[in-house]
Amino acid sequence: MPLLLFILLNIIFFTLYNRTKYLSYTLFGVFLILWLAIFIPHTIHYIANVNF
C-alpha cells in the first residue's frame, strides 16, 4: 500500500511538472484520501492494542 501511494506521488508530480492542472489536483485529492485511509486504521489498531 505505501508503494502504491509513492507511485501515485510520482504521477502527481509528473502531471504537475507538465502543468496539467485538473489532473494534478484530482490525483492529489485521491492521494489525500488514500493517505488518510492508511493512517486512520493504523491509529485505531494501535489504540485498540494498547493496555491502559
Next chain:
Amino acid sequence: MNYNKLLNFFDMLIIVALCTTLLIAFSYQFTVNDLPCAMCVMSRMGVYAMSFGLLANLLLSRNTKNYLLVIIAGLIQMAISLEFIVRHIVPGSGSYGSPVFGLHMYSWNFIFTVLIIIYCCIAGLISNNISNNQNKPTLILKLIIALLFLTLFANTISTFVECGIYSCPSDPHSYWLLDLLHR
C-alpha cells in the same frame, strides 16, 4: 504591495528544506541502519504532500487555495507526528530511531510542520493571486524540481525494497527484498 517574488523565494526555500530533511532521513537509514517504520513512511509521504501546494504555486498559478492544500497536508502530517510523539511520551517507554540534534525525527517533523502551516497562513493572506502562470521555470526552480523528483524516486525504491507491495512493518530490522533474495 506585491509580495509574489518574496513568496516565490520562500516557497522554493521550504521545498529545499523539506528535501533536506528527507536526505537526512536517508543518511540515517543507510549509515546508522535506522529503517523507516510504517509511520515514518507515512511521514515521508506527508513531506511530498506539503511540497505539492508550494510547487503548484510556482508552476501552475499563484493562488491562496494552494496554500490551503499545504495546510491540509500539514494537518494530517501533524497528526501523524503527534501520534508518534505520544506513543513515546511516557518516561521509560523508549523511542524510535536515533535523535538528530537532541530531538527525534518525529519531533522535528511536528515542529517544522507547525512552522510551515504558520507560514502558509501568512502567505495565503498576503499572496496576490495569478490565474495562469505561463512563465518557463527558472534554472533554480528546475534544480529544485530535480531534487524533489530524485528524493521521491529514491523513496519509492526504498519503500519497495523495504516493504514490497505490502504494508510496512512497525519495527523493521531488515529489507523485505533482500530477505527474499537471500532465501
